[in-house]
Amino acid sequence: xxxxxxxGARSCLIGLLAASLLNxxxxxxxxxxVGMIAETQSALLSGAEAxxxxxxxxxxxxxxxxxxSMRLAAGPxxxxxxxxxxxxxxxDGSAIRAKxxxxxxxxxxxxGQLEIxxxxxxxxxxxxxxxFAEVAILNPTTIQVSALEGNLLVAGADGVTKSIxxxxxxxxxxxxxxxxxxxxxxxxxxxxxxIRWHRVIAAAVILxxxxxxxxxxxxxxxxxxxxxxxxxx
Numbered sequence: 163x164x165x166x167x168x169x170g171a172r173s174c175l176i177g178l179l180a181a182s183l184l185n186x187x188x189x190x191x192x193x194x195x196v197g198m199i200a201e202t203q204s205a206l207l208s209g210a211e212a213x214x215x216x217x218x219x220x221x222x223x224x225x226x227x228x229x230x231s232m233r234l235a236a237g238p239x240x241x242x243x244x245x246x247x248x249x250x251x252x253x254d255g256s257a258i259r260a261k262x263x264x265x266x267x268x269x270x271x272x273x274g275q276l277e278i279x280x281x282x283x284x285x286x287x288x289x290x291x292x293x294f295a296e297v298a299i300l301n302p303t304t305i306q307v308s309a310l311e312g313n314l315l316v317a318g319a320d321g322v323t324k325s326i327x328x329x330x331x332x333x334x335x336x337x338x339x340x341x342x343x344x345x346x347x348x349x350x351x352x353x354x355x356x357i358r359w360h361r362v363i364a365a366a367v368i369l370x371x372x373x374x375x376x377x378x379x380x381x382x383x384x385x386x387x388x389x390x391x392x393x394x395x
Contacts, residue, residue: 195219196251196258197236204230205243223250226265238292239276242268252279259284266298270311280305281319282334282357288315288325304335306362318357331362 195217204227205212218224218234225248226232234241234251236258243249247265251258254277260267261279269276271286271293278285278297282305287293293312299305307316308331316324316334326332336355 194253196222196253197234197239197241199232200235200240201231201233203232205232218251220251220253223248224260225249237275238272240270241276244268257286262297262299264299266296268294268296270294282336283316283318283320283324285314285316288313300333304333306331306333308332320356322357324357324359333360333362334358335360 197218199207199212199214199216199218202212202214206223206225206227207213207216207218208223212224212232224232224234224243226243226245228246230245232243234243239258241260244266247267248263249260249265249267250263252261253259257275257277259277259279260269267278269278273287273290273293276286280297280299281302285295285297285307287295289312291312293314294310295312295314296308296310297305298307307314307326309326309328312328314326316326318324318334324332324334334357337358338355
């Protein structure tokens with residue numbers, strides 16, 4: 163009797179495992195890719211060496227080593243991970259979101275299709291035209307946002323939004339919470355910290371290096387796509 167029960171339990175376990183394995187391809191097929199790796203150099207995809215042509219799915223982590231780079235294509239949108247950058251890809255409704263942990267991201271996007279999340283807030287295009295911009299995490303409490311083409315909107319972690327016009331560059335940092343009666347700053351005490359914005363210099367000047375190169379590459383890519391089908395997913 164005991165052997166019969168054990169045998170039956172084993173059969174049920176084997177059946178459950180088999181069913182789970184059969185469902186794996188179906189689950190993978192149902193997941194929608196957020197983009198594809200178009201170019202890569204000294205970069206990783208979820209801890210493994212990244213390769214050109216590989217699809218990127220929500221939850222995948224992209225990372226570039228010092229001196230490395232990666233370009234992700236998602237339909238009309240382009241995401242450039244510069245040297246020593248790490249981000250996790252997500253979906254937020256119909257928009258693709260790159261959640262930055264460190265480094266610098268240049269991006270070009272169509273309206274409402276791409277967002278960049280930073281520790282201080284979410285950056286997206288603000289308008290009906292194409293947006294090209296750069297977002298850099300300078301340290302855990304400071305970011306730099308530059309608009310090269312089109313306007314940007316930053317939904318701050320403090321609940322306040324900031325508009326950045328084309329040609330402008332701003333640095334944003336958390337302002338430490340102050341003590342009672344507006345006394346000296348008290349680290350880690352009080353309500354939510356506010357974000358302090360400081361205009362740096364015209365984006366066309368500050369972006370004279372990496373972002374300008376990315377901008378030219380994007381223009382070349384989109385011009386090529388006007389002649390061939392470059393769409394993906």
